[in-house]
Amino acid sequence: MVSKHEIIEYGNEMPLKISIQNIEDMPRHWHSSMEIYLILSGSLTIMFEADTFKLSEDDIILINSNQFHEVKSNNTVAAVLQIKQSFFQKWVDDNTYFECNSVLYNDRSKYLKLKKLIAKFVHASYNVTEHKDLLVIPLAYNILYELIYNFRSFKADTPEKNFKNLKRLKGIIQYLNENYTENLTLETIAKREYLSASYLSHFFEKNMGVSLFNYLTGIRLRHAVSDLLHTDLTIEQIAANNGFSNSRYFVSTFKKEYGLLPKQYKKEQKEAAGSENGSKSLQSSMLFLKQQDFLNKLGEYLDKESQKEFPEAKYPTRLIVQSINTTMKKQFLHHSFKTFTSVGRAKELLYKNVRENLKELQREVGFRYIKFHGILDDSMMLYNEDKDGIPYLVFTYVDEALDFILSVGLKPLIQFSFMPRLLAEDPEKTLFFNPVILSKPKDYKKWVYLITEFTKHLLKRYGAQEVRTWMFSFWNVPFLSYIFSFESNEITYELYRITRNCVKECDPLLSFGNPSYGSLDFCSSEFYDFLDYCKQHDCYPDFYNIHCYPVKTSSIGTFVILGRNNKKDSEKDTIILSDDPDYMAHSIEDFKNRILSYPKLPIYITEWASTSSHCDWLNDTCYRAAYIVKNILENYDAVESFGNWCLTDILEELPMDNEEFHGELGLFTCHGIKKPAYYAFTFLNKLMDILVDRGEGYFVTTNGKGDYVILLYNYHHVSPLYAQGVLFNVTFTERYNAFVNPSSLDIHLTLTHVENADYVITHHQVNRESGSAFDEWVRMGAIPLTTEEEISTLKGRSMPKISKELVTVTNNTMAQFALLHPHEIRLISIKKMEYTPSCYRP
Template identity: 30%
Template sequence: MSNTRKNTNDNTNIPIRVYLNKIKVISSSVQKYVEFLFILKGELGVVINNQRYRLVESDVVLINSGDVYEIHGEGENLILSMQIENDFFTSLVRREQSLFLCNSSINENEHYDDIRSILAKIMYEYSNRNTGYEFKIMSLLYDITYTLNTNFLITEDYSIQNLEVKSSKYAQRINNIVAYIKQNYNQQISLQDVADSQYLTPEYLSKFFKVNMGMTFSKYLNEFRLTQAVKELLRTDDSITKVAMNNGFPNLVAFNKIFKEVYDTTPAEYRNEVRKKTSKSNKIHNEKVESEIMKVDYNQAFEKLTKYVSNEDKSDNKLLEHSLGINVDVEANVETVKPIIHSWRNLINLGYAQDGLRSDLQQHLTNIQDKIKFKYARFQGIFSDEMFNFGEENDNEEYYNFTKIDKLIDFLYSINLKPFIELGNKAKVLNLATDKVMYFKDSSKRHKGFKESLVLLEKFIVHAINRYGINEVSQWYFEIWKEGDIEYVFWNGDFEKYLKNFQSYYNIIKRIVPGAKVGGPGFNPEVNMKWFDEFLNQVKKTGIQLDFLSISIYPYELIEDSKTEQASDKDRNKAYKKGEYLPHLLPSKDKNYSKVRLDKIRKMIKTSGTSIPEIHVTEYNSSISHRHPANDTTFKATFITKNILDNLDEIDSFGYWFCSDISGELKDSKNLLYGDMGLISANGINKPGFYAYEMLSKLGNDLIQKGDGYIITKKSSYNYEIITYNYKHFDYFYCLKEETPVSLEQYYNIYENQQYLNINIALKGIKSGRYRIKKYTLNREHGSIFDEWLNMNAIYNIKRDEIDYLKQICIPKQTVFYSESIDELKLESCLSPHEVNLYEITFEYS
C-alpha cells in the first residue's frame, strides 16, 4: 500500500515498514511489496486479483508482490500492515515468482496463529526501538518467511481461494495435481499429461478433479494461467502476445477470449485502465488515508495484539509491560548525601515585557512566586513601543521615558524577582504548530539604527543604576540574542556581524556596571547544532568574552529535503533564501533529549578551549507550539520533573517558557484551555506543570539519590523528601509526523504506552521509630485541569462560578499515613502514566 502513506522508514537498515491505520478506501493498485494485513478491529472488504474477500477481526491476509488489489473499510477499523521489500523477500524464499496463499478468511490453518504472533512481536519491536531491535526484527522476518514457505506455499493460486477440497482424504492428491500445474502451466500441458504424472487415467482425473475442486480441469488451468498472466501484464511492459505465450496460452486469440470472459475487457484495455487508476490513486488517496493515521488508538492496538502472543513470548519481549507495569527497586542510604542548589529555580520566563504590565499576569506570577520562589524573571521586548516612550523636546534633544519599564521592574522586585533582560529588536512570535508561525509586528515601529540603540542602552543602564543602585544592577543579566539568518531562526555560519554587535553591547554595559552578566546568543541546538563549533571558534578567535551561554531547548529533530542534504553550504543557503527545500522539524524520539544535547554542548565547549563561565537554558518546553494539548495535561508535569531532575545543577538555570497562558492569547483563547505553554491558565487555574514545580520546590538541599523516575532528598535531620514520576514520551509513530492536531478525547493515545510504574524504595540507615508521611498525588484524577474540563464536555462558554469550582478541585490529592521503621523505611509508589508523587517524610518524636 505504498501509494497511501508517506515513507516512514527512518533510515534504518531493516527491510520493512509497519503501519497502524484506519482505512476507508484504497483504489485499485499493483502491490509493490509483499504485504501482510492484520485486522485488529472492524472489517475490510479486499479485492485481490478480481477475487473479493471479507476480512473481520483477527483475520490476516498476505498480498503478494504484483497482485492487483483494492480495499474498502467498513465502519471503524484498525489495521496493522507490514510491508516487506520485495528484493529482500525474494532472496529469502529463493524463488523469483513464489506466491503464497495466506488468507484466514477462506480457510483454517493452525499456523495462522504463528503469523499473528510474529506480526504482534514485530509491531512491538518496531514501535519501541529498544537497543538491538533491528536484530530481533530480522530474526522474526526469518521466522515468518519459514512459516510461509512450510505452510502456505503450495496453494498459491488466487483463482482457487474460494474453492474447498471436498474430502481431506484426497487433499494430498489435489496438492500434487496443483503442484504439477504450478510447475508446468507455462508449457503446453493436457489432461493426459497431468493424469500420467499421477498414474491416473484421463477420465478418472477429469471426474476426480471436478468433484473435489468444483470446476473442470481445463477451466482451472485456464484461470490459473490467467492469474499469472495478469500479474505479468501489470508488472512488465511486454507485449500482449508475449504475455500470452509466457503463460501457456496457445495463441493471442485464446488469451483474449478467456481474458474477456473473466474481466469483460481486453488485456490491453485492462492494463491501461489499471495503470491509470494506480497513477491517479497515488495522487488522490495519499493525503486522504495519511490523515487518518494519527487518529489510531495505539493503546487499543497493543491491547489487541497481546492476545496473539504466547505466555512465553510475553515474558520474552515484554509486550504486556504497558498493562502489567514495570517494577523498580531502589535502595538508598540516607547518610550518603551531597549538597544541591536547585539551579533550575534561578529563572522563569515572563514572556513579553508589555504582558508583564497586565494585572492578571502579575497576579499569576505572584502566585507562582509565592509557591515556588524563582530568582530571576526573563522577558523580551524591553524597548518595544508598548514599553518605551521615545520623543523629542523643544530643543530637538532626544529624551527618554522609562516609566513603563520601571513599573515592570518595580513589580518584579516586589515579589523578589530580579531582571533577566533579553535585548534586541525581537518580534513577538507564536508557533501554532511546527509548520505554522504567527509573526507579530516588530517590537518597535520606529527604526533605531545600531548607534542609536547603543545610546538608548547606555541611557537605560544609567537610569537603572540611579533608580535601583549599582549593587542591584550588578546582579542583572543581559542576553544578546542572535536572530536567525534564514526564516528567523536558522543560522548560516556567518557570525561576524553578531559578534561585532555583541562586543559593542558588552562594552557599554561593562563600562557602566562591570558586575552585570552579558551573554548570548540564544542558541537553538535543534536547528543550529551544526554551526555551534564554528560559533565557538569565532568567539575564541575574536577574543570576545561571554559571561554566559544562553540556550533554548525544544525536543525536535531537523529533517531536510534529500536534495538539500546533498547540496553544498553555499547552494543550501541560496535555496533557503529562495524558500526552496526549507527544513522542517519532527518531534524527537529521544526521551532524554535535553540531557543528551546539553552534555554534547558542554563537551564541545571544553574541546574548543573557549572559556564560558555559565550556561543558562533560557527557554525550554516539550513543544514549540502554543496550541498543543500537551501543555495543559499531566504529561507536562512529568516532562518538567524529568528534565529538571535529569539536569539537576548541571547548568546555571533551566528557564521554563513561560509562566502564564495570558502571553499567548489569540482569538481562540475564549476556550478555557487552548494548548498554550503557561503554568497557569488565562483564567487563573493552576495547570499540572505548576504543581510539578511546586512539588520540586519542596525538595531538600541534600541529595541522597536520584535515578530514572525518582529523587530522594534530605531537608533536615530525619526529614526526607521523595518525588516519583512516570514519564511517557510521545510514541514512535507520532514522532514520524509534524505535529498534527489530535482530538482532545484521543490526546492521551499519542504516547508510547500505558504501563504503570511501581517504584519500591528502601531507605537504609534511617533512625528507628515512627514516621509521618504526607503524600501528594498529581495525576489525571487529581490536579488535572485538562481532564476536569473534559468531564465538563470541554465547554467553551465557561462561567465565573465554574472557573471558581475548577480552581477548587484542580489540585493534587493529599493523604497522610504513618510507617514504623527499624533501620529501614520502605515506601511503595505505584504510578499511572503521567503521574507525579511527592512524599514528605518526617520523624515523629515521642
Template identity: 30%
Template structure:
C-alpha cells in the same frame, strides 16, 4: 505484499573491509568487540563496542574493521518497510557515535536477543526471530525515523511543502508511464521553466533525474527478486527502452543492470554456501551476549528498591530550575498576569523571569519622540518588588503561538522590531545608562542580559552582523562592570547543534566571548541531508540530558569553553495547542527533568509561565493545550505543582535516580520528590500536536503501569516521624480530569471556574511511623504520570 521476502536479515562480520559502494536496502552495523570505521559520504564514524550506525538507502559508504572486530550487519528490506509505513520518504538518523538517545539501550537489547536466537535451533526460532525483527523496526521507526516532509521549527510558508508533496505523489503514482515535466506543469498550473527551476532548487536534481531515481528504485527490486529479463524490467518501470534503462542505471551504480544482477546472484550463492561460524567465533559471541545480559539485567519497571544512607550526602540541590520564561515583557503590565506571576513566585520560589521585546517601538522608542523607558521600568519594578531577577533578552524576538511546528500565528507582529545597526547602537547606550542610573551597578550584576540568534543577523558568517551587535551590548555593559553577565545566543538543541560546529570556531576566534551560552530545548532533532535540514519529534525520555551532552561535546571539540550554560526555554513540545501540556504527563515530565538536570546546567528557564501568553480567538475553553503553569482563568495545573514540589526540597541530596530525589537538612528531616513518568510512544511521533484528543491521552504513552517505590533510609535517629504525602495524579490535583467531570464544557460560569480553582490541588495524606534500628522505610505506589512529595519530620517528645 510479498510475504516470502524477509523484512530483516543479519550476518556476523569479522575483519570487515568493503570498497566504497551503495545499495538500495538500509544497513545497520552493530559492533560487539573491536573497532569498525564507517565512512558515509564524506563523514567518518569510528565505532567501538556497543556502537550502532544505520546507513540509509543509496548512501555511499566504506566499511573497515580491525583484526579484533566482532559484529553484526543487519539488512532492512526498504521496499517492504515502505509498504508497511505507507511512505517512500523514509530516512533514519540512528548513530550512537554522534547521537545520544535513551532508546539506544532498548535497541541494543533487541539486537542482542536477535543474535542469541541465532544459536537456538528449535522449531519456533524463525517465528520468534521475525517477531524480534518487527519489534526492532518499531523501535527504529518510533525513535529514529526522520520524515522528509517533517521540517521541524521551520516557520516558512507551508505552500512549498504542499507543492513538494504534490510533485512526489504524482511521480510515485505515474513513474511507470511516459510522463514529462510538461504533464506535471500542466497539472500544477505552472510554466515548464518555473517548475524545472523549482524542482532543481527543492529536490536537488532535475525532474528527469528525480523521475529516473524513482524508476530505478523499483527496477532494482525486480533485478534482485525476480527472473524478468532486462527489457521487461525497463518497460515495466517506465523506461522507454532497455538502452535508456542501462544508461540511467550505470550513471547511478557505475555498472550495468546485468553486471549488478550477476553480482547479487553471486553474493546469494556465497551466502547459501556459507557455513555456521567456527566454534571459536561462536564461543566469543556467546560469551559476549552472556556478559551483556549480566551487565544490564534491567530491574522490573513495576518495583524499585532504594537503600539510602542518611549520613552520605552526595550532592547539593541547586537553583538551576528556578527560572521561567514569560515571553513578551509587556505582558506584565496586565494586572491578571502580575497576579499569576506573583503566585508562581511565592509557591515555586522562582528567582529569574526571562522576558523579551523590551525595546519595542510601541513602548520604548519612536523616531520622533526618542527614548522612553517608563513602561519598561514598570515591568522591571514589578519583578524586583516580588523578589525576581530580570533575565532580559535584548534582541527582537517574535512572539508566536504555535499549533504545530509547521503551523504558527504571529500574534504580536507589531511588536517585532528590528532596528538598523545605528539605531540599535543608540538605544543600547541609552538603555544601559538608564538601567545603571535607576537600579545601580550592583543590582545589574545580579541580572542576565541575553542576545538572541536572529537568523537575519547571519551568525554563521565570520563577519555576520550578530557579532557586531553582541559586541556592542557586551562592551557597553562591561563599561559599567565586568561582573554584569552578557550571553547568547539561544541555539535550538538537537536542531542547531550541527551548525554550532561552524559557529563556535568563529566566536572563539573573536576577541569577545559570551559570559554564558544559552540554548533552548523543545524535543525535536534534525538531520542535515544533501543540503537540506530534515527533522522529527524525539521521544527520547532523556532528551535534554543527552542533547546537552552532545552540545557540550561540540564545545569541547571546538575549544569554545564558556563559564555558564543556560537552557533559556524548555518543554517537550513547541506547540501551544497540545493537550498534554495541561495533563499529569506535563507535571511528571517537569519533575523528572528538574531532578535529572540538577547540577548538569547552571540555569533552565521553563517555557512558559502563563497561558495568557497565547490567549487568542480559539481560547474559549478552560484549558487550551498551552504550556503555562497556570491557566488563563488562574487555575494551577500539574506542571505548577511539579515546580512547587521542587521548591520544597531540602539542600542536601542523598539520592538521585530515575524516579526520585531524596534530600535532607541534616537535622532529622527528609523530603523526597518522585514520579512515575511514562515515555511518549510512536503514535505521538506521527500525530500533529494539535490533533491529540483529550479522550485519547493514554494512547500516547508507552505503558500505563503503576510503579512501587520503596525507600529505605538507613542510619536515621530512632523515634516517631510524621510523614506528609502530597500527590498529583488523575484523581487529585489535575484540572484536566476535573474538567472532564464537567463534560469538557465551554463557557463555564464563575462558580464553576471557582470550583476548579479550589479543587485542582494536590491530595494530602498524613501518618506517623515508628523507627527502630535506624531504618526508615517508606513505600509508595504511584499511578502513571503521578508526582509525589514526601515530607518526613522527626517528632520530639516532651
C-alpha cells in the same frame, strides 16, 4: 510513477504487511498477493478488467490475487494491506474470490469490523515497542478470519491467468518501462516475443484490458509529467526525451489525458504547491507547519470498547526496591532549577492576571531570575523619533514592568529584542499573531543610541550595584537555523558585538551572554562558528545561554513552532518530538563536550519544555509534571539554570483560544487555574539541601537534622506515533492515548541508619485523580467554564492529595512504599517529631 509487477516480501511468521502511503497513479498491473486499500484522505479510482470504481474517504476495497487493475489518485492517502495469497491455501481453495468493495453497498456497517481490525493492526505495528509480535500476529489472523467469514465468494467465471501468460506479460511490461524513450512499434515488440503483431495486440489487450500502444503512451506521459514539473526543459525537449514522435502529438495526447495544455498544467501545479507551502509570508512558510494527520481517521474506528482490547494501563507494574543508607551524603544541592522562570513578553508583565500568577509562583517557589522577550517591542512604546528623525526613548512601560519584577523578588534577563518599527530596515518582516519585527536596523548608529541610552537609564534608575546582578543578552535564537534569524549569520554576529560593546562601555561589570541557542543544533557548526567569531573580535559572552526543546527540525532545517487548529477531535498542528526520553541529559552532555575548547563559562538553560508546541494537549496533563520532575531530578544542578517555558497560557504568539485546556505551555491556564506542571515546581521546592540517594523514579534528600524529603515520579515517554505528530486515537478528552501501555510503578525504599524516634510522614500526590485540573474538568463533563463559580470550583477540586501518618522507628530502619499511577509525581515528607509539654499522641 511507472507501474510494475509487484513482489511483496513478508516475514517468516507474518501473513500480511501494512503501510500508510501517498498513492500515485499506476497503469495496469497485478501482483500475486491480495491488496486492501482503506482510503484515509482524497479519492482513488480503480479500474479492473470491466469495471471502474471511485473510492473516497472511508471507502475500502480488496484487489484479489493476480487481478489486473489500474489506479488513478487524487491526493490519496490510504492504509494499504498486502496479504500473502499462499497463506490462505490452508482454508480456501483456488476458486475462492473475495468481494470486498464498499462502493457497491450502502450499508457501511458491513465493513466496520474489518476497519477496526486494520486500525488495531496499524496501531500495534507503529506504536508497540515491546513484544510486538505477540500482539500483531493474532491481529493478522483476525483480519484473515474476518475476510473469510464475511467477504468470501465464488465465481465460476473468474478469468484464468495461467503462469505462462503472466510471465510473458511481465516481460513485455518490463521491456516497455525500460525502452519507452525509443521508437517502439508493435512489430519490433512482437518479433522480440516470437509472436505475430496481430497475436501480440490481441493477447495484450485481452489480458490487460488496454491496448499495448495506449499502455506505452501512459508510461511516456507519466515520465513527461515528471519532467514538466521538475525541470526547465522545453515542450519539444520533453516530447523528444520521452518517446513522442513530435511536440504537437505530445501536447494533443497530454490534453486528452489531463484536460489541460502542458504549460497550463505546470502553472496550476506550481500555484497549488505555492499556496500549500505558504510561501507568501515568513509566518506561513517558517512558523506554522501543518501536518495532515491521516492516521486520525483510523483512530475513529477505535471506539472506547475496542480500545479496551489493548493491554490495560495498569499492566505490567514495574517494581523498584532500594535500600538507602542515610549516612551516605552524596552532595550539597544548589537547586539551580529555581534560577529562572519566564513569561512570554515584557508587555505581559503589565497584565493583572499575569502579575497575580507570578506573585503566587514566587510565594510558593521563589525563583531568582525571569526571562521574557520583546522589551524593545513597539508594544512597550520605548523607541520613538521626532519629525526630523531624531530618536528619543520613553521608559514608562519598561520601568513599570521592571519595578514589578523587582517587587516580587526577581531579577531580569534583559534580552534586547525585537526591532522597533521606526528603526527596522524591513518592518514587514514579522512573526507571530501579534507580530514582532525581525529586521536588522536601518541605521546602526540609532541602534547604538537605543542600547546605550537604555543601559544608562537602568544604571541611573536602579543603581550599578543592583544592575550588575542582572543578566543581559541579544535577541532570541537569531541564527539561520531558526525562525527568528536575520538574513545572514554575519548580521547576527555584528549586531551581537555592537550590542555587547554598548552595554560594556556603560559598565564593564555587567554580565552579557550570547544570543540564545537551541539544543536541536548543538551538533552543527553554527554556534561554534559564532564562538570563533567572538574569539577573533574579543567579544566572548560572560555566560552560555541555551534552550533545550526535544524537537527535530523540519525538512528545510527550520526550527518549527506550532500553529493551532480548532478541530479538536481530528487534527493537530504538529512538530516531531525526539524519541529519546533522556534528551535533556544527552543534550547537556553533548554541549559540555563540544565547548571544551572554548572558555569555561556558566551554562544557563533559559528555555526548556517537553515540546515547543503551543497546542500540544499533553501540556495540560500529568505527563508534563512527570516530564519536569524526571528531567530536573536526573540532571540536578548539572547547569546553572533550567528555565521552564513558561508561566502562563496568556501568550500572544498565536491567536488566543476559548478552550481552557487548549495545550498551551503555561503552568497556569488563562483563568489562573494551576496545571499539574505547576505542582511539579512546588514539589521540587520542598526538597532539602543534601542529597542522600537517587535512582530511576526516586530522589532522597535530608537537612542533616533527621528530616527527609523524597520525591518520586513515574514517567512514560510518548508513543512513537505521537512523537511523529500522529494523534491516531488521541482526542481532545482522551489525551492519555498518547502512551503505549503505561504501567504503574511500585517503589519500595528502605531507609537505614535512621534515628529512632516518632515521625510525621506526609504524602503529596499529583495524578489523574488528584492535582490535575484537566482530568477533573473532564470528570465535570468537559464543557467550557462560563462563570467564576465554575472556575473557583475547579480550582478547589484539582488540588494535590495530602495524606498523613505517624510512624515510630525503633530499629533505625524506616520502610516507605508507594504505588504510583502512570505520570504520577509524589512528595513524601518525613519529619521527626519534637515533643513539648503541649505535644501528645492521640
